[in-house]
Amino acid sequence: MSDEAYEGPWLIVGLGNPGEGFARNRHNIGFMVVDLLAERIGARFKAHKSRAQVAEGRLCGQRVVLAKPMTFMNLSGGPTTALRDFYKAPASAVVAVHDELDIDYATLRLKLGGGDNGHNGLKSITKSLGPGYHRVRCGIGRPPGRMEVADFVLKDFSSAERKELDWFVDRSADAVEALLSEGLERAQGSYNS
Secondary structure (H helix, E strand, O other): OOHHHOOOOEEEEEOOOOOHHHOOEHHHHHHHHHHHHHHHHOOOOEEEOOOEEEEEEEEOOEEEEEEEEOOOHHHOHHHHHHHHHHHOOOHHHEEEEEEEOOOOOOOEEEEEOOOOOOOHHHHHHHHHHOOOOEEEEEEOOOOOOOOOHHHHHOOEOOHHHHHHHHHHHHHHHHHHHHHHHHOHHHHHHHHOO
16 A cells, blocks of 8 residues: 555554653653644544544544554554554554654654664554554654663753754654655655755
8 A cells, every 4th residue: 555545544653651751751752743743733632442642633634643652652552553453544554753762863764664773662563563654753862971771762852952842843743744745755855864
């Protein structure tokens, strides 16, 4: 199935950890992006039996389900698969929006399929769905010095990073819209830097 042929719903899954204490962590940029997309379409998140918060509406003329799994990051696959089954969507209509250590801060990459690069949320989704889903990879860079990866991703963005954060979240949401409206290849041409 090509992205252009699919009529929806697209499942846009922002990855993060539930709870106010995690809200501004680097690991939660996926939640930040789907929150902005919900704001753009005037939708509100509601609890869903899939163990996710969902908001439904239309984005770029496509029916979308925005989702935030309410399990912790490492268990994102369960709610994502439950949503895929509930909405009868193919894996290629799933878009995971997530933080990516191997990309510099505020840099984006869009792709279909591939490995999980040690990202436990992606590992969980791939175990449940297989690798054939889209990813909007939001670069957060590597931890400084000898800081552990787990400590780094569970810290809030630094004050220097926060100066660009709103712009970065906005650009990431634009990239999701481009993926839906223009297809993967054109969106990659515009947003992969």
